[in-house]
Amino acid sequence: MLFLCRISSYICMNFMVMERRLFTFCFLVVVIWQSVALAAGTPSFTALTSSLDEAIEVHRHYAAQREGRIARLKRRLLDADTTNLSFFRWNGEIYKEYKAYVCDSAIHYLHVNLNWAERYGQRNAALETRLELAHLMASAGMYEEAAELLRQIDKSSFPAHLLPDYYNCYHKLYTELSFYTLDDSFKKRYQALAVHYDDSLMQVLLPSSPLYLERMETREAAAGHLDEALSINDARLAHAEPNTPEYALVTYQRSLLYRRLGNREEEKRYLALSALTDIRLSITDHASLWNLAELLYEEGDMEHAYRYIRFSWDETNRYNARSRSLQTAGILSLIDLTYQAMRERQNDRLRLYLWLISTLIVLLAVAVVFIYRQMRRLSAARNNLEQTNEQLQLSNNIKEEYVGRFMNLCSIYINRLDTYRRMVNKKISAGQMDELLKMVRSREVLDTGLKELYENFDIA
Template identity: 30%
Template sequence: MIRVPVSLFLAAALLWISALPLQSRETGMNLSSVPFREVRLQQTAAVSSPHAGMPEAEIKDEEIRETLQTLYRLMEEKETYMAVKEQQIDGIRKMLATPRMSDEQRYDVNLQLFNEFKTYITDSAIYYAKENIAIGEKLLSSERINDSMLDLASLNIISGMYFEASDLLTSIERETLTPGQLIKYFDNYKQLYRSYAFNNPYATQYAVQSNHYRDSLLQVLDKSSNHYRIVYAEKLYDENRLDASRQILLTLLSQTGGDTHEKAVLSYALGNVYGKEGNRRLQQHYYALSSVSDIKNAIKENASMQSLALSLFEEGEIDWAYACIKSSMEDAMFCNARLRTYEVSTIFPIIDSAYQQKLRKQKDDLQSFLLLVSFLSLFLVVAILFVWRQMHKVARIRKKLYQTNLKLNDLNGELQESITQLNLTNGKMQEVNAELSEANEIKETYIGQFLDLCSAYINKLENFQHALNKKVMERKLEELFRMLKSRDMIDQELRELYQLFDHIFLSLYPTFVEEFNAMLHEEERFLLKPGELLNVELRIFALIRLGISDSSRIAAFLHYSANTIYNYRTRVRNKAAVPRDQFEQMVMKIGVIQRVE
């Protein structure tokens, strides 16, 4: 497993933050002491991760994967953010061309350029720091000289120029430093000795010296400041008090808005804490968040990208690890930060070798696949030739089958035509059978009732004859004449005849009245009186339903004139809701015959 001094990376990142100018709460002066401030973003749309300061339990694997994917997308867009950075630098650099600019003004502009270049191009930042030393000497301003020398010393440490940094710090008279400069002074010494401890046989001694200066730094820092908290979190980290260190960093990160350089440093520090705890997923998450902020702020002097590459490499994510270490190498070379370049160069060959090995394996797999494809292609050609020959055979057979099918289709067509004719004939026969069945049903019903009726009439005639004979024998001629002239008996017989007809008809067609009314307009429908089975109009159309459509025959049965029957039929047709010319045909289709038991 590749080991990297993550504590050194943390300290180096903190040094860059501590070099940012901010109005000190201790002195009220413009100092370069407190690391956490609101860094002005150069991007027009900086978007922070919605779960940047979440506790561990609230960050899901999908969110971590999403953060990594965002980072890989931004790697392809680095040029866009660099262009914004260059545009801002050009805007500040143009201020140096202002006519009759005072040395004080030139010093301030150089300081702005130093702040822009210190994490972008180290050599340019060193140049402007040296320029400001010269201006400070010209102005005989010990404060400006000390500030610029402290800035230059911090750059020399990052660049690996330890002796130059040590000479600068030794040349500074500690008694002349302001409170804010004293913070930078202790911070630089802390970083210098920590850097000495890297790959050094006297690492323990240098670490003690670094911790000594860190304790001095904590003594002069405002305990309520973010700078104090981050340095104290580093101390807790080195002492393996990881829970307390993590809590401080998470709190600070939750108070940091936007994709600022401050967020990048805090996220990187959290990644180190989780890495030391063995929590690989959150280590990668916070390294990725830090790298996203670095890219958006065009920070070329960074440690999070190479740390993420290492973590991914150790998990076997070779492609992603290679993309990260390649991006980190590009940034280090662009920034010309020799220490960072050296660190990346110790890691890059290992990841690159694994990546190239994977590519070779993929190439070998591809060659094997191509060989297999070639073999399969040859087999396919042979198979195609075989299939082609078989297809010719099949084509000949298919042609014969086609001709046979044509003949079968012709025969089938003739058969279907015969079946159709047969079905039509069967349909007509079924209709005729239905009509015959209905007619037979009617005949059976009415013949039976007719015989009963005739028998009843014969009995009534016999009784009537006996009554007449009795009146003659008794010489009751007046009563005899009265009986002969009276229509009561005839009317009673007609009523009984119609009632019997109605009963028999409705037994055959029980839904006749409802279906008949359904063919009339709603307001014209017949409403029968209580006890009434059919009225005159319904009785007329009942006879029509039985097949008696001649008005004279209907009139004879109902004892009306033929003209009256015609008028009834016309009046009812006028009430129809269906076509009038089809009304009586539709009446013939009413009901299903119900056999009378």
């Protein structure tokens, strides 16, 4: 009988495996066309960069929206009876708002709910809260605390519907420990435990559940089946609404797939989509933006790399999780040093340009003074020339006046001589010698001529 039970159990397990594989295959075939449509509708990286810059400028507006929701929930919590289940529910809603926003506050409200559930005998609620708290602590780098919470759980009477959360917590814990440990032997041990709990998790998940698809995508990628992993991501992305935490997560994981494919442009594009969603939702627990900053740093885009890593660091400090600070500290230091060195080189160039401009200004001032002096000299020479020309013109006028007057006098004297000649000729012809002699002896003509000469001389 025991043998038959084992055979039956074996057949059932194989049937479940075949069912999952068949479901996955059919699902992949159905969503292949979605990847093409999705890629066609995705904005360019340049456009996303502009949107990121704008979102960073107004990020306080998005934070204010989340703070407003938290304030409204806290007001409802004040009105709730601490002995009523509504108190537990409103605490849970506040925790959800803080979960990806401020780690310390999220842990606080989970502790409040855990204490409430244990105090009032709400066993399932206490288990759910404990698992949620352990997962959050493992994500935030509080590994010993997360492990202690999980050790306190009695699995013998554990409800079946919480098994996925239980295995997922252990998988998260050992994945994080394997990533951050510096000891190779511990790293291998943690990796083996993470794989073990991942296997257990996949056995209890429904093939249609989001977590199942996420784990299948990770498994296909780890096995080197990147096309299959992308197809699964296509399906997840098709069901993820834009501007939701799920969309930010799926686009981030898609960027990791493109990194393994060596498609840097698509990797940057989906990192930008994920980071943009994080900022708009005021999610401070994110890796997309500092990964994007690292890529831009490698490409030499220091302005964007520095802006993004500084903003990401500020958001990480607000979230206040140790593991996130460790993740970003290295790249922040590297980008910051490189950026400061670049700014120093720019300042050196600016100082050089300033020195050259100052030298040119001095030379220009000297040239202006020299030109001004030359212009003054030229103006003085021009004035002297004009005065000389005026004097020459005046001299020419005087000469013309003298010549004209001389010619006029000569003409007058010639006419007078001619008149005198005719008169003498007439007197001689008429035999009037005595009158002619008398006229010649008279000084009247001479005196008249001298008078005119003196008058002309005085006028000249």
